[in-house]
Amino acid sequence: MIREVDRAGADVIEVVMPFSDPVADGPVMQQAIQRALSAGMNTDSLFSLIRDFRAESETPLVILTYANPVVQKGLGAFYRDAARAGADGVAVADVPLEETEPFCKAARDAGIDPILFVSQTTSDKRLEMIIERAGGFLYLVAALGVTGVRGEVDPATIECIRRIKGISSLPVVPGFGISSSHQVQAYSQAGADGVIVGSAIVKEVGDRVGRPGEMRIAVGEMVRALVADIV
Amino acid sequence: MIESTRFGEYGGCFVPETLMAALEELEEGFRTIVPGPAFQEEMDYYLHEYAGRKTPLTFCRNLSRDLGCRVYLKREDLLHSGAHKLNNALGQALLAKCMGKRRIIAETGAGQHGVATAIAGAALGMNVEVYMGEEDIARQALNVARMRMLGANVLPVRSGSRTLKDAINEALRDWVANVHDTHYLIGSVVGPHPFPTLVRDFQTVIGRETRAQVLEKEGRLPDAIVACVGGGSNAIGMFTPFLGDPTRLFGAEAGGEGPGGRHGATLCRGRPGVLHGTYTYLIQDAFGQILESHSISAGLDYPGVGPEHSYLMDKGRVTYREVTDDEAIDSFLYLSRTEGIIPALESAHAVSLARNIAQDLGKDDILIVNLSGRGDKDVSQVAALAGDCL
Ligand SMILES: Cc1ncc(COP(=O)(O)O)c(C=O)c1O
Numbered sequence: 001m002i003r004e005v006d007r008a009g010a011d012v013i014e015v016v017m018p019f020s021d022p023v024a025d026g027p028v029m030q031q032a033i034q035r036a037l038s039a040g041m042n043t044d045s046l047f048s049l050i051r052d053f054r055a056e057s058e059t060p061l062v063i064l065t066y067a068n069p070v071v072q073k074g075l076g077a078f079y080r081d082a083a084r085a086g087a088d089g090v091a092v093a094d095v096p097l098e099e100t101e102p103f104c105k106a107a108r109d110a111g112i113d114p115i116l117f118v119s120q121t122t123s124d125k126r127l128e129m130i131i132e133r134a135g136g137f138l139y140l141v142a143a144l145g146v147t148g149v150r151g152e153v154d155p156a157t158i159e160c161i162r163r164i165k166g167i168s169s170l171p172v173v174p175g176f177g178i179s180s181s182h183q184v185q186a187y188s189q190a191g192a193d194g195v196i197v198g199s200a201i202v203k204e205v206g207d208r209v210g211r212p213g214e215m216r217i218a219v220g221e222m223v224r225a226l227v228a229d230i231v
Numbered sequence: 232m233i234e235s236t237r238f239g240e241y242g243g244c245f246v247p248e249t250l251m252a253a254l255e256e257l258e259e260g261f262r263t264i265v266p267g268p269a270f271q272e273e274m275d276y277y278l279h280e281y282a283g284r285k286t287p288l289t290f291c292r293n294l295s296r297d298l299g300c301r302v303y304l305k306r307e308d309l310l311h312s313g314a315h316k317l318n319n320a321l322g323q324a325l326l327a328k329c330m331g332k333r334r335i336i337a338e339t340g341a342g343q344h345g346v347a348t349a350i351a352g353a354a355l356g357m358n359v360e361v362y363m364g365e366e367d368i369a370r371q372a373l374n375v376a377r378m379r380m381l382g383a384n385v386l387p388v389r390s391g392s393r394t395l396k397d398a399i400n401e402a403l404r405d406w407v408a409n410v411h412d413t414h415y416l417i418g419s420v421v422g423p424h425p426f427p428t429l430v431r432d433f434q435t436v437i438g439r440e441t442r443a444q445v446l447e448k449e450g451r452l453p454d455a456i457v458a459c460v461g462g463g464s465n466a467i468g469m470f471t472p473f474l475g476d477p478t479r480l481f482g483a484e485a486g487g488e489g490p491g492g493r494h495g496a497t498l499c500r501g502r503p504g505v506l507h508g509t510y511t512y513l514i515q516d517a518f519g520q521i522l523e524s525h526s527i528s529a530g531l532d533y534p535g536v537g538p539e540h541s542y543l544m545d546k547g548r549v550t551y552r553e554v555t556d557d558e559a560i561d562s563f564l565y566l567s568r569t570e571g572i573i574p575a576l577e578s579a580h581a582v583s584l585a586r587n588i589a590q591d592l593g594k595d596d597i598l599i600v601n602l603s604g605r606g607d608k609d610v611s612q613v614a615a616l617a618g619d620c621l
Contacts, residue, residue, distance in 0.1 A: 023247070023407075072515070072517070093247055094246055094505070135519075144408050
């Protein structure tokens with residue numbers, strides 16, 4: 001599936017290391033995480049998956065996960081293994097500014113970009129401190145709430161893209177709730193450097209469990225259409 | 232950016248960035264509103280006039296005779312609602328109201344915290360919605376009915392293991408989406424900063440009263456205190472005023488099926504990690520996936536524990552021991568028959584540990600058990616399990 005997303009033209013691929021209690025995720029991602037964990041997915045198998053992909057493609061790859069899988073592996077070991085496998089960035093959904101320092105340090109020591117989150121509720125003061133520490137790009141949470149297909153454009157997110165663009169040269173990429181070409185166009189017109197699509201793609205997969213051929217076709221079509229909408 | 236309070240290396244605020252504004256606001260309210268005279272006066276009214284504080288520290292003649300030391304029970308079972316949970320629910324609901332929030336959400340396992348929150352919501356005129364796992368809704372029909380009668384909306388949780396841990400996940404997800412007008416009224420000393428400190432401060436009334444009561448009755452401090460530990464709120468509320476004293480402190484965890492079996496003994500058998508916003512001992516696998524806990528008592532059936540308990544255990548200040556399901560049932564019946572007090576199954580864990588500790592105490596030694604709640608909610612479950620023994 002990673003290969004399919006790559007071939008369809010994604011600029012960056014985000015792979016989720018599942019965690020049993022994903023508080024930032026809505027039902028589609030929760031179910032996918034359950035399926036992955038039941039199938040035996042763990043930190044080590046994630047790294048070997050990334051290694052296999054890296055052998056055949058140069059497309060940047062980012063790991064999205066939660067704090068505990070990283071903490072249990074050991075911060076140093078997690079980022080080092082991620083780098084060795086060929087990952088370029090790591091984003092940890094439940095590590096805000098207050099807790100980010102040891103994670104950022106381990107990332108930088110390993111040569112991994114620490115991807116940090118910002119949200120429409122982030123104050124200007126926090127935003128500056130986050131930008132100072134962030135690497136790669138800023139992950140802008142594009143909706144108040146959890147991941148999941150929403151379809152509508154959030155005016156607060158547009159406003160937030162402009163706010164960030166005014167003070168930082170880091171790429172800004174909104175994610176959470178994005179699935180429609182309408183949203184992709186609106187956010188990229190506002191200055192976003194890309195969009196992150198998660199649940200919408202994972203839903204295509206979830207709707208076709210046990211039919212890998214159909215899955216690949218559906219995912220490929222969806223990614224190609226979304227890529228074409230970026231202005 | 233807030234100074235995240237740690238207990239040694241434990242605690243912190245591991246939540247999505249979207250929630251940080253709400254935690255900052257809550258911490259601000261906690262620091263500025265709670266200590267003020269207006270808040271304290273209101274709180275005083277609700278605790279004393281409304282909820283029935285202070286609760287007695289009962290000298291138990293029969294238990295003392297039977298166990299060979301001077302045994303006292305701190306009677307949180309006599310608090311309105313039937314458990315200590317109301318101390319925290321009233322405190323947080325009042326704070327939320329002062330902060331201008333109109334809606335309160337809560338999680339509940341056994342339903343005791345849900346009932347306490349529903350009561351606080353009704354008393355203070357606020358909307359209450361309670362997340363509860365589908366499994367627990369089926370197990371705790373009585374408390375579901377109580378919550379609904381009190382005007383709260385019970386929201387079934389179908390994700391994950393459909394128990395308390397998943398109800399907390401759902402409440403956090405709701406809070407992320409509704410941070411502007413909603414307060415998440417968490418039920419124990421768990422979750423991200425400032426919750427472990429906030430809930431502890433609202434529960435410390437238990438220990439403050441106990442300390443004054445025992446000094447008045449006995450003219451000296453107790454030798455040992457026992458409390459059960461689920462998330463750890465009744466225990467920390469009892470222990471806090473005694474932390475600087477020579478009194479020995481004991482926490483009873485859910486030993487479940489016993490050695491090798493399923494359990495909820497997070498401190499005795501777990502490893503530190505991050506769950507529900509805090510770094511603390513957890514029941515988890517080698518890769519950091521959280522495992523399902525088990526206890527006969529829904530209130531102790533949680534794979535995490537308050538971060539301050541992790542700290543107090545590592546420091547050696549509090550001793551934590553396991554009590555199995557069978558031992559808890561035995562002590563449930565023991566207290567009912569010896570003293571005429573039917574304890575909550577959670578509290579029966581503390582009674583069981585107290586019976587063990589009493590063996591090392593002399594006849595003039597003072598032993599206090601925090602009786603965190605009454606057992607009405609557990610009567611039908613124990614009747615079914617104990618069947619032949621009744
Ligand atoms: C009576 C009673 N005691 C104890 C507990 C455990 O919670 P905590 O450890 O936070 O006191 C509960 C939880 O539902 C309870 O209802």
